[in-house]
Amino acid sequence: MPVISLNVNGKTVSVDADPATPVLWVLREHLNLVGTKYGCGVAQCGTCTIHLNGNAVRSCQLPVSAVGKNAITTIEGLSENGDHPVQKAWIEQDVAQCGYCQTGQIMTATALLKSNPNPTDAQIEASMSGNICRCGTYLRIKEAIKTAAKQM
Amino acid sequence: MEKNKTDYNRRAFLKSTFLAGGGMMISFSGLAKLSLEDKINPADLPADWHELTGYIKITSDNIIKIFNPNPEFGQNVMTSLPMIVAEELDVDWKKVVVEMGHHDNVKFGPQFAGGSNSVRMYWKPLRDAGAAARNMLLTAASQTWNVPVEELTTKAGMIYHEKSGKSGTYGEFASKAAGVSIPKEVKLKDVKNFTVVRNSQKNVEGVKIVTGKPLFGLDYTQEGTLIAMIQHPPAFGMKVKSFDASEILKMPGIKDVFTLKLYEDGFEQAGFDTRTFNDLLVVVGNTTWQVMNARKKLKVSWEPKGDTKDTMAGRNGKREVIVPGALESTATHFAKMKEYAAKPAQLLRKDGDPETAFKNAAKVLERTYNAPFLAHNCMEPMNCFAHVTDDKALIVGPHQAAGWIEPTLSKVLNLPADKIDMQITRMGGGFGLRAYGHTFVEAALISRKVKAPVKLVYTREDDMTYGIYRPIYTATYRAAFDANKNLIAFHVKGGGIPEHPIHANRFPAGAVDNYLAEGWEIPSNITIGAFRAPRSNFNAAAEQSFLDEVAEAMGKDPIEFRLELLKRAKENPVGKNNEYDADRYAEVLKLVKEKSGWGSATNKQYSRGVAAYFCHNSYAAHVVDIIKKDGQPFVERVTSAVDCGIVINPDAAVNMVQGCVVDGIGNALYGELTFKEGVPEKNNFTRYRMIRHREAPKKIDVHFVQNEINPTGLGEPPFPPIFAAVANALYKSEKKRFYNQPFSNDLQKKS
Known part of the structure; x- marks a missing residue:
């Protein structure tokens, strides 16, 4: 190979x-x-x-x-010690339940905030709808993205 | 103040030992929690069940480590169970180090994540363990300082003697405390004085989760680990006839292709040993990608397996169950269910004289509800690591009940349980599916065959088409009214493939004079299993929709109508064995009414639906508010009220309820698995619709009934009633009733 x-x-x-x-x-x-x-x-x-x-x-x-x-x-x-603003916001909002999908959610959210530092709710929903969370933590994901947007 | 005994018939629940390097370790027995139920006499249990599990370690340099005794699959026990210990131990939560406890032996008792039972079953033993450790530390300090123990106080991991001004850390006294005998009785804190429990604490694994640390089963590996996949038949009712691996054995990285039997003929299956396919066609190679590709080129011919026999172990000896071999389709399922629904069924409960009441009724309302098979779709597909040699086994993977799968592994591998080292990883979801152990047995057998460490990987397609689904259910409800529109009789007749959904002793049983509950079942080769609030998830959907229609027929508000029934059930209950507490049930309805502003003109832009349910010892009610978005009904807002007793970790508990709401809306609107000639018609998220971010409500307000009742379940109880709250709100929005899940099918028909 x-x-x-x-x-x-x-x-x-x-x-x-x-x-x-x-x-x-x-x-x-x-x-x-x-x-x-x-x-x-x-x-x-x-x-x-x-x-x-x-x-x-x-x-x-x-x-x-x-x-x-x-x-x-x-x-x-994404960061040396988990201190990227998006990761910190995820902790602050205590988003995770099982946690399996959250790294993917964070990577999508980080790319969104890079291209659009202050997304509206509708823009967050549109950007994040490709990431499934079976535990249903979508509301907290949205809050965490808004929290991170304020820090970035 | 509550006092708890720490032993039973002179056998201690708790044990203290010296830590190497200084300090103390408190262990507690798995059977402490058994005494909670008072159903099993611990003295009757084998002596080795007294082995100690889940513990506290306090080192001389004051590092306080608390081990979580139960598997974690998102229900937050890794945080909430150690919080209970920390509360009674009286330590600074921020300084506590939490680790996963061992799950490597059946002796530890039923370490089981399921039935919303983790907190409920560990509440007492964990409080006892924390309180006993604190008590022993105080004894050690009183001996060292030569002062009466009654004069000592603790706060945040420190011991104080006010009179002398002396103080010290727990660590300073830990080694001495390890030699103090376990107190016969411990005093527990007053709930009102809690500082850790009932205060929101962040997920202790939060940082590991957001930084992508290897927490999950699929993340586990060892040097030299091979990847295995099983090619299971394309349809339920099929088996492998022959295969030709000559081509794929030439592909890079492919090591072996072979068939194996999961269980030998006559193997006595325990309740969670469910198997769907017994002849395993296995491909083993170096990497997941190589095995995935090779499997696609594997030439297999399949054949119908015909009727087969399962031998089920049971308390009253083994019994044999015939599994029909025919290839099944959803269309024939529905036809067969209609046929069975018309036949006489098994009587589950009868109060009064329902037959006469229905005969003499001025009006009868009859409605039938249906719900499909559902796949669990845990985000982490099923997997397990195994390294089995002649004399021992290491099994690492995501499982809800190590204590249940270990005896099966022991039998299948013919190894004593103490030669099986079992490590339970964090689970990427479970929802009931991970209580079943077939992947663990499969991985172990494959490892033994190839004489190497093996990681068995299910692809999403394997995971979705393997079986162990939520069953397909139907139920017909009937209500009889007299000439004054009073409800005089209630009848439910429910069935399913292969089990019926009915909980006969739940509300409205106990509230109606004439009551009849019946059930029937149709055998199938499509396997089923526990799915978040088993049976309740359908019962609540159907019954609570029906009660909405009954209230309407009586010209009553749906909340007031339920409260009237509950008043009756409390004051003059009908029949015996009513499972629910009518007061607590009424309380969640009153709370959701208040918090949602039910009936208030300010909410008139919403189409509103309400539902409530009791299951897993807890009570939940929701009000769903629907608006129209792009011409389609959309669940904009949900108000939830829950009584699960003392709430351990409030913010995490809110998260759990919000998750139940979102998961429930998703399954109510979109969840469905259908079959054609035994083939599941969906095998990935391309066709199996999961609720997405934009489809979740904008707001979910969660309120807990504040009380001091010992905690009960939370992971499941808020899930079942959301289905009916959605259905009832859809009725207001669409002016038609929704009887068949998933509701999106009927919505699409309409548009």
Whole structure:
């Protein structure tokens, strides 16, 4: 298998993987970055959301060969110690129940706030509707995004 | 002040030991919680059940560590259970370190996350453990300072002797306290003086969650771990006939392809050993992606398995159950349910003379309600890590009841339970599905076969099409009225595939003179299991919609009508074994009425629906407010009232109720799994509609009845009544009744 070079969380890493492998599995099984979650494998649930050059993408549908020199950021790279304003807002609003979808929610929310620092409720709802939370924490996710918007 | 005994028949619930390096450790027995129910005499239990679990550690340098004894799947027990200990121990919560306790042995008793029971069953033993530890620390301090113990006080992990001005940390006395004998009796704090419990505390794993730390089963791995997937039949009622793996064995990373039996013939299944497919066709390889791809190219021919036999273990000996082999479809399910609904059914409860009352009634209202199979759709698909060797097993995974799956593993692997090290991870949702252990057994068998550590991964498609669903249900309700529109008789006849939904002793049983409840069941090869508030989630939906219509037929306000029935049930209850407390039930209705401004002109822009329900020892009521958005009804706002006794962690409890509301609205409007010739017609979120962010209400106001009753369930009780509150609000909005879930099907038909 070819060795593929990637820029993940500011570091250059090499992985030996089938070029068709989705970035999700490269992160989880080759690089041991398990904060990016598997939920559906068909870009419907958002648990696998990462940033590619700052934009939210579904890593389960992104072949590793297509990444090239684009910068990947995962939840592990969002901040050194979990002190990104969005992560802090998630703690402040005590959003999580089971917590499985929350890293994906945070990555989507962070990309939203980067492109739109003061989103309206309708914009938050539109941007966040690709991320499923079976525990039903949507109201707190919205509050956390508003809390973070004030801090950013 | 409450006093609790810390032993039973001279067998201690609590045990103290010295910590290596200085300090004390308090352990408590799993059977302490059994005494809570007073149904089991702890003295009758085997001696090894007295092994101690869940503990407190206080080191000499004053690090206070509290272990959470029960599995965490989002219900917040990792935070709320240690809070109970911290309260009685009287320590600064901010300085407490919380860790997951061990779940590696059946001896520890029923460590079970389900039935909304975690807080309820641990309330007393955790208070006792905390209070006993504090008591022993005080004894140690009184001996050291040579002062009477009565003169000592504690605050936030410090011991004070006011007269002498002496003070010290718990850590300073921990080593000495470890040698103090366990007090025979402990005094518990007055609820009014609580400083940790009843105060909102953040999720102790919050930071780990938002930074993506490896908390979940799917995140667990070890050096050399292989990935396994099972190719299960495409339809219920099928099995593997033959397969050809020659091509995929040449694919990179693929190690092995083989079949295995989950259970040998005649295996006695315990209640949660549900199996859907017994012949496992397994693909093992290096990475998930390699195995996923290889599986797609695996050539398999399937065949109908015909009728099969399950051997079920039971208290009165084993019994055999025939599982029909025919391939089932939703259309035939409905036809069959209609046929069964017309036949005589099993009598579940009868009060008075309902037959005569219906015969003589001036008017009878009859309505039928239906609800489909539902998939759990936990965000983390099913998975389990196993490393099984000849003499021991390590099993790591997300499971709601380690104590239930371990005996099964022990039997299947033929290993003694103490050779099975079981580690329970945080669960990415459970909702009942993770009480079942097949993935754990499958992973263990696969590991033993390939002689390597293995992680069994279910894809979303595997997860959604495996079975263990919420059953398909139907119920016909009838109400009889006299000439003055008084309700004189009530009849419910419910059935399902393969179980009926009826809780015969719940409201309105006890409130109507003539009452009849009946149930019937149709066997099936589509497996079912517990799903957030089993049976209640349908009962509440149907019964509370029907009561709305009954109130309307009587010309009464739906809340006032329920309160009248509850008054009757309290003052002059009909029949025996009524499960609910009419006062507490009425209280949540009154609270939701007040907080929602029910009947107030300021809310006239909303189409409003109300419903309430009792289950899992708690009471919940909701008022749902619907508006029109783009011409479609939209649940804009919900007001909830809940009585679950003392609320341990208020903000987390609000989160739980809000989650129940959102989950309930989603399942009421969209949740549905249908079948054609045994094939589930949805296998991923592309077709299985889950409630999305934009579909959630804008506001969910949660109110708790303030009382000092020992805590009861919260993870389930607010879920069932939301279905009916939505249906009743939809009626106001759409001017038609909604009898069939998911309601979005009828809404689409209309538009």
